[in-house]
Amino acid sequence: VIELHDIWKVYGIGDVKVEAVRGVSLRIDEGEFVAIMGPSGSGKSTLMHLLGCLDVPTSGTYRLAGQEVGDLGEVALATIRNRRVGFVFQQFHLLANLTALKNVELPLVYAGMPAAKREAKAREALASVGLGERLHHRPNELSGGQSQRVAIARALVTEPDLVLADEPTGNLASDQTEEVLSIFARLHDEGRTIVVITHEPDVAEWASRTVHIRDGVIYGEERRDNP
Amino acid sequence: VIELHDIWKVYGIGDVKVEAVRGVSLRIDEGEFVAIMGPSGSGKSTLMHLLGCLDVPTSGTYRLAGQEVGDLGEVALATIRNRRVGFVFQQFHLLANLTALKNVELPLVYAGMPAAKREAKAREALASVGLGERLHHRPNELSGGQSQRVAIARALVTEPDLVLADEPTGNLASDQTEEVLSIFARLHDEGRTIVVITHEPDVAEWASRTVHIRDGVIYGEERRDNP
Numbered sequence: 037v038i039e040l041h042d043i044w045k046v047y048g049i050g051d052v053k054v055e056a057v058r059g060v061s062l063r064i065d066e067g068e069f070v071a072i073m074g075p076s077g078s079g080k081s082t083l084m085h086l087l088g089c090l091d092v093p094t095s096g097t098y099r100l101a102g103q104e105v106g107d108l109g110e111v112a113l114a115t116i117r118n119r120r121v122g123f124v125f126q127q128f129h130l131l132a133n134l135t136a137l138k139n140v141e142l143p144l145v146y147a148g149m150p151a152a153k154r155e156a157k158a159r160e161a162l163a164s165v166g167l168g169e170r171l172h173h174r175p176n177e178l179s180g181g182q183s184q185r186v187a188i189a190r191a192l193v194t195e196p197d198l199v200l201a202d203e204p205t206g207n208l209a210s211d212q213t214e215e216v217l218s219i220f221a222r223l224h225d226e227g228r229t230i231v232v233i234t235h236e237p238d239v240a241e242w243a244s245r246t247v248h249i250r251d252g253v254i255y256g257e258e259r260r261d262n263p
Numbered sequence: 264v265i266e267l268h269d270i271w272k273v274y275g276i277g278d279v280k281v282e283a284v285r286g287v288s289l290r291i292d293e294g295e296f297v298a299i300m301g302p303s304g305s306g307k308s309t310l311m312h313l314l315g316c317l318d319v320p321t322s323g324t325y326r327l328a329g330q331e332v333g334d335l336g337e338v339a340l341a342t343i344r345n346r347r348v349g350f351v352f353q354q355f356h357l358l359a360n361l362t363a364l365k366n367v368e369l370p371l372v373y374a375g376m377p378a379a380k381r382e383a384k385a386r387e388a389l390a391s392v393g394l395g396e397r398l399h400h401r402p403n404e405l406s407g408g409q410s411q412r413v414a415i416a417r418a419l420v421t422e423p424d425l426v427l428a429d430e431p432t433g434n435l436a437s438d439q440t441e442e443v444l445s446i447f448a449r450l451h452d453e454g455r456t457i458v459v460i461t462h463e464p465d466v467a468e469w470a471s472r473t474v475h476i477r478d479g480v481i482y483g484e485e486r487r488d489n490p
């Protein structure tokens with residue numbers, strides 16, 4: 037269970053302050069599929085970085101599975117990030133000097149998995165996003181949509197309890213979008229928690245709840261019975 | 264006028280060859296607004312890099328305003344790229360150590376425009392995409408959609424005859440998408456040539472012609488009377 041309470045994130049540039057997230061409270065139950073929508077610059081990615089323990093809030097409390105994240109040390113946070121959370125970044129952040137296969141293996145290297153098993157799992161994850169033919173390409177030898185799918189495979193390869201995906205279908209046409217979303221739906225059916233940022237209503241349809249954010253404030257949400 | 268005739272682009276990775284563009288012939292008239300659609304990995308970005316003289320075809324001929332591009336030297340190509348073509352890259356390619364304002368000024372620096380005039384034009388271009396408040400942010404201090412809009416402003420600041428935009432609205436919600444597309448429509452009304460890659464049918468609606476590509480081959484197109 038995720039529980040954010042009165043979370044603020046303020047960036048300081050010189051004497052100018054940017055309030056990216058302003059007093060957000062949000063509860064996400066285990067096994068929920070939630071979409072976050074909002075205009076460009078409204079605080080979606082900032083909120084997701086906080087959810088994934090990639091950044092710390094300026095103020096407010098964040099409890100993950102009952103534990104206060106602010107009280108955790110760096111080692112505990114790194115374990116949460118590496119073992120329990122799969123993150124699809126909006127700009128992919130693939131390592132330019134590694135092949136698609138090695139990029140996807142990387143989280144398993146940190147988790148200490150033996151090489152042969154690691155490679156088999158990475159191949160499986162890449163095949164599931166339709167990239168079995170591009171294993172040895174580096175990011176500059178992949179198209180935009182292919183790079184995005186490598187980033188998705190990397191997020192899923194550790195079979196995390198919580199998947200945080202930031203515009204995961206932004207570079208994909210409708211049939212490949214369906215492929216990715218049905219992977220998320222399958223993970224959701226297995227009981228994992230999925231949070232997807234999107235500006236496309238067709239994508240939000242797959243979630244059971246959509247949260248709307250604007251200027252750093254959650255101003256509304258809607259639920260769906262049978263996504 | 265753009266005239267591509269039997270253009271191929273083949274990448275070689277070890278003994279594996281990837282045929283990204285396979286025998287494409289395409290004519291784009293001056294002042295036309297054309298959309299290119301196709302699945303991920305189908306050759307859209309590769310085709311656009313060839314159109315913008317950022318890459319050279321493996322074989323085939325390309326004539327731009329009657330001149331055979333293959334016969335031009337590096338200086339003439341650089342002048343075409345800098346003065347006549349505005350390019351919005353799919354992954355933005357902003358310079359990480361420059362502010363939004365300086366990123367947008369850069370093409371005008373290459374064109375030798377004086378500093379005061381350069382800055383005024385860059386401010387105007389950023390304001391036109393709704394970023395008047397983020398001039399001094401560097402790319403890592405901007406959201407995904409904001410970075411995309413900086414990339415759009417940079418492509419337009421030299422008032423090029425030809426605008427090539429690769430998924431320019433991929434990170435934007437519907438109202439900001441409309442803002443960007445109405446800028447392109449205004450440029451089109453001024454007689455400039457616009458080529459937009461998109462996977463969103465709503466975006467292709469703005470063009471007078473949509474070209475469909477799959478596996479490196481153009482397999483169809485449709486025209487619209489009143490986009």
Ligand SMILES: Nc1ncnc2c1ncn2[C@@H]1O[C@H](COP(=O)(O)OP(=O)(O)OP(=O)(O)O)[C@@H](O)[C@H]1O
Nearest residue numbers: 177179180181182274283303304305306307308309
């Ligand atoms: N430098 C390269 N070396 C080898 N293969 C490449 C290289 N660049 C691109 N490719 C391959 O060429 C094909 C076409 O890539 P391109 O980037 O043109 O696709 P695209 O239609 O723009 O896709 P997307 O919608 O995902 O951006 C892809 O299969 C890609 O893997």
Ligand SMILES: Nc1ncnc2c1ncn2[C@@H]1O[C@H](COP(=O)(O)OP(=O)(O)OP(=O)(O)O)[C@@H](O)[C@H]1O
Nearest residue numbers: 047056076077078079080081082404406407408409
């Ligand atoms: N490091 C930073 N320093 C200063 N301001 C920042 C920083 N990172 C983000 N911002 C600002 O915080 C606000 C929220 O950014 P965020 O990336 O969360 O938006 P977003 O909703 O994800 O937008 P998009 O849909 O364009 O990706 C933006 O106005 C942005 O300019």
Ligand SMILES: [Mg+2]
Nearest residue numbers: 081126406407
């Ligand atoms: Mg974002």
Ligand SMILES: [Mg+2]
Nearest residue numbers: 179180308353
């Ligand atoms: Mg592309």
